[in-house]
Amino acid sequence: MCPPPAKVNIKQAPKKPMSRNPRSTKCDLSYWEYVDAFESMQNSNSSVRRTTLSSEQPNQRTMMPMLDQFQPFMHDSIDKIVDVKADDNCGYRSVVGLLGMDEDSWSVVRYHLLKELGKFSEDYTRLFGGTKRFEELRM
Structure with a gap:
């Protein structure tokens, strides 16, 4: 006659070793x-x-x-400064420059902005305080 086999616990997964000190706070x-x-x-x-x-x-x-051209309280918030060509599209050029695209791709940003303004024109009209100001900004 053989002795009974050792009892195997099948209900619990084996414990994983702790990766940190158990007394850590x-x-x-x-x-x-x-x-x-x-x-x-x-x-x-x-x-x-x-x-x-x-x-x-x-x-x-x-x-x-050019960091000295900004107020000192803003210096911690500035990560990058992009010097762009000064023209009527310099705002678009700066956004494109910060996105890492070529400065001459400003028309892509302008197109997407106009598309956004057209899609949510009612919301922007209320935000800007009337149709006259909205049309001014859109043009």
């Missing part, structure tokens, strides 16, 4: 903190960074040309 990061940490790794110039990662050293800001 540091809590796990939330989902959004993981997302922020990932984005800050992807884009080192991101201003979204500071969450619970306060032990990191602050990034050294590089000197930007």
Whole structure:
């Protein structure tokens, strides 16, 4: 006669070893903190960074040309300055430059803006305070 086999527990999965000290007082990061940490790794110039990662050293800001033309309280909020050709389309050119596109692609941004204004014209008319101002901006 054989002895009975050892009893096998089939109801619970095997325990995984803990990756951190069980007596640690540091809590796990939330989902959004993981997302922020990932984005800050992807884009080192991101201003979204500071969450619970306060032990990191602050990034050294590089000197930007023309930064002195802005008020000092704005300097921390400025990540990049783009110098564009001064003409009637310089606002569109600056947006295109910050998106990383060629400066001469300003018409694409203008087209999409006009399309947006046309699609939500009633909302923008109320926002701008009347049809006259809306048409002024659209032109």
